Amino acid sequence: MESCSALDTQGGGDGGADGIAVAADAELAASIMAHHSQPSLILNQVWEGFSFAGKQIRIKESTDLYGAVLWPSAIVLCHFLENNLDKYSMADKNVMELGAGTGLATIVSSLLGAKVTSTDLPEILANLTYNVQRNTKDHCRYTPVVTELSWGQQLEERFPRSTHHYDYVLAADVVYHHPFLQELLETLEHLCQPGTQVLWAMRFRMDIENRFVERFQQRFSMELLYDLPSLNIKLYRGWKP
Numbered sequence: 001m002e003s004c005s006a007l008d009t010q011g012g013g014d015g016g017a018d019g020i021a022v023a024a025d026a027e028l029a030a031s032i033m034a035h036h037s038q039p040s041l042i043l044n045q046v047w048e049g050f051s052f053a054g055k056q057i058r059i060k061e062s063t064d065l066y067g068a069v070l071w072p073s074a075i076v077l078c079h080f081l082e083n084n085l086d087k088y089s090m091a092d093k094n095v096m097e098l099g100a101g102t103g104l105a106t107i108v109s110s111l112l113g114a115k116v117t118s119t120d121l122p123e124i125l126a127n128l129t130y131n132v133q134r135n136t137k138d139h140c141r142y143t144p145v146v147t148e149l150s151w152g153q154q155l156e157e158r159f160p161r162s163t164h165h166y167d168y169v170l171a172a173d174v175v176y177h178h179p180f181l182q183e184l185l186e187t188l189e190h191l192c193q194p195g196t197q198v199l200w201a202m203r204f205r206m207d208i209e210n211r212f213v214e215r216f217q218q219r220f221s222m223e224l225l226y227d228l229p230s231l232n233i234k235l236y237r238g239w240k241p
């Protein structure tokens with residue numbers, strides 16, 4: 001994991017193949033980051049402000065846990081969700097978020113009308129629950145459910161494929177230097193059935209982790225939805241062929 005602030009977006013990518021690509025990237029990156037307002041310090045709590053789905057969203061972070069910090073991939077994913085409802089409607093859809101962290105994508109997809117199961121490791125769930133409840137209570141058709149999902153563990157016991165069908169699996173910045181990449185792949189495979197679409201925002205860091213894209217591509221069909229070299233982020237759609 002990088003030592004810089006999670007929302008430090010100076011990616012240092014190659015800037016695209018030509019001037020048009022650079023301009024398109026810069027314009028899209030600027031409109032994505034415009035959802036974010038400056039953090040404020042209130043009573044020793046670090047907050048990040050966001051504007052999505054016509055609402056002001058406040059996300060509480062914790063500086064001592066990676067999962068309790070908001071990463072820019074989540075903003076990219078939320079921008080895509082909000083701006084592509086005609087093709088990727090969230091209304092009444094079953095959505096699973098993996099590695100939800102501080103919960104921004106869970107909150108935005110819930111505000112957009114989805115039935116969301118928001119998951120992460122046990123130590124992340126208290127802050128995740130707080131953010132999800134604070135930002136969705138009385139604003140959503142379906143109350144999002146926050147629950148543990150440690151990648152690769154008890155998948156069929158807790159999320160049986162016969163009864164758990166997801167329209168979307170959301171994942172923002174879940175690929176980085178950690179020892180559970182194989183388990184993450186197994187989890188994606190378990191959750192994806194015919195009709196399931198994975199919307200996965202990937203921040204590119206080290207080659208060893210970046211090669212996860214090739215492993216994903218061996219098992220899923222893939223489409224590139226956003227390419228943002230200035231943020232070092234790509235957004236993919238994946239589905240089972």
Ligand SMILES: C[S@@+](CC[C@H](N)C(=O)[O-])C[C@H]1O[C@@H](n2cnc3c(N)ncnc32)[C@H](O)[C@@H]1O
Binds near residue numbers: 071150
């Ligand atoms: C870089 S953070 C991204 C958080 C959030 N999606 C965002 O973009 O702000 C990675 C997330 O994956 C979660 N994670 C890491 N290893 C995990 C595992 N083995 N099982 C489940 N979640 C895991 C972390 O707790 C963390 O919330």
